[in-house]
Amino acid sequence: MQLFKLIVIFTCLILGSFLSDAQQKITYDEVDATSYDLYINGKWKTLLDYGKTSINGGQDFIYLRLRMGYAAVMLQNFSEALKHYNHVLKKDRYNEIARYYAWYCLINLHQPEQAYIHVPYFSKEAKTMEHISKRALRDAGIECSNKFTDITTRNNSIYNKVSLNTRLGWKTNMEHSFITYNQIIDERGMVNVTNNSQIIIHQKEYYNKTTISLDNLLQLKIAYHFIQTPFNSHNISPYTSIVYKNNLWMIGLKYHDNYCTLQGSIITGKITDTTIHQYNFQATYFPKGNMNFYGISTISLHNRKKVNRINMQQILGCKLNKYIWLEANATFGRFSNYSENDLTYVYNAIDENRFKSGMNAYLQINKHILAQAGYTFEQRELYHTNFLFNQHSINGGITWKF
Numbered sequence: 001m002q003l004f005k006l007i008v009i010f011t012c013l014i015l016g017s018f019l020s021d022a023q024q025k026i027t028y029d030e031v032d033a034t035s036y037d038l039y040i041n042g043k044w045k046t047l048l049d050y051g052k053t054s055i056n057g058g059q060d061f062i063y064l065r066l067r068m069g070y071a072a073v074m075l076q077n078f079s080e081a082l083k084h085y086n087h088v089l090k091k092d093r094y095n096e097i098a099r100y101y102a103w104y105c106l107i108n109l110h111q112p113e114q115a116y117i118h119v120p121y122f123s124k125e126a127k128t129m130e131h132i133s134k135r136a137l138r139d140a141g142i143e144c145s146n147k148f149t150d151i152t153t154r155n156n157s158i159y160n161k162v163s164l165n166t167r168l169g170w171k172t173n174m175e176h177s178f179i180t181y182n183q184i185i186d187e188r189g190m191v192n193v194t195n196n197s198q199i200i201i202h203q204k205e206y207y208n209k210t211t212i213s214l215d216n217l218l219q220l221k222i223a224y225h226f227i228q229t230p231f232n233s234h235n236i237s238p239y240t241s242i243v244y245k246n247n248l249w250m251i252g253l254k255y256h257d258n259y260c261t262l263q264g265s266i267i268t269g270k271i272t273d274t275t276i277h278q279y280n281f282q283a284t285y286f287p288k289g290n291m292n293f294y295g296i297s298t299i300s301l302h303n304r305k306k307v308n309r310i311n312m313q314q315i316l317g318c319k320l321n322k323y324i325w326l327e328a329n330a331t332f333g334r335f336s337n338y339s340e341n342d343l344t345y346v347y348n349a350i351d352e353n354r355f356k357s358g359m360n361a362y363l364q365i366n367k368h369i370l371a372q373a374g375y376t377f378e379q380r381e382l383y384h385t386n387f388l389f390n391q392h393s394i395n396g397g398i399t400w401k402f
Helices: 002-024 028-040 044-056 062-074 078-091 096-108 112-121 124-129
Strands: 136-149 157-167 172-185 199-213 218-233 242-256 260-271 274-285 293-304 307-319 324-335 338-340 345-347 352-364 369-381 388-401
Touching (some): 044 062, 062 078, 062 096, 293 338, 352 388
Antiparallel strands (some): 199 218, 274 293, 293 307, 307 324
């Protein structure tokens, strides 16, 4: 009899546990109604917290994700919103609401090339409202830099760049840049150059980068940089000058996650008749889900004349207010014939860099005009010596968005 009582009690406890769980289990109707009420009343933080609890409790459906995504947008957490919209698109790739806000989030995370992969799913009215066309001139910009040193054998130099960004289709973007670099140097170590006490460098460059969005997560990047570097002297025939024609190529693959992007790339080509190889791994991250604070970390391994070097570039940016943000950068390690920013900038000066750092400020004047100004400090080693000198750069630019 005693054993029978124990069995009954034990059975009742188990049944009570099951009944309690059944009573506590959240239902679809409850989640739908509660999340909709929070959405209608604009309780964005509460809606996100409730949605996470509901998903953990087994209720996960498209309308819940759409409401959570919109709540995250209203809280300016575009990475969190993107997570929910991408989840919707895994179940319904034609969902126009998810497509529109995924585009909107990527625009606000400064990833416009990837954003436009969603536009083909927009309605005609949405495209008209956002003034979006399949082929367009996206923006045009001018960048100038005045560089000066603390030694007499390196005169001031001027760097100018004109850029055009074009959209060739919903998945393809192309950037063109035309660059000049001018300087006069005194370098007696360049014995092959006539009148080497006053060598005129009038460098001309062309840069092209094509970005192709393969799907919602992957991008292919292909870049080309041509540099013509003449070492000309006064009062001599061009036939006695030294002119280097340098060709560099880059191919890279970029992966887009919600709170970060990861990119690997390979650069190869010739600079001053020497073959170089550079391998880059880059991570861009948005810990707050927006551009209020972000970072870009790049590690590069480059090889030239069987010499391997490792460099690290670190960029940190923060938004001060609606119109202004600051960006600090530093490149650590010795480098020469080294490239940054998807092969946009090539450091092919005869003097090797030891360290580089700088600060840039950006001002969004209106929806069309972005202005920038900055300062860069470089410590360099004089050609074929152990003597160190400093180079300072003041730069500015303006970009017009069409």
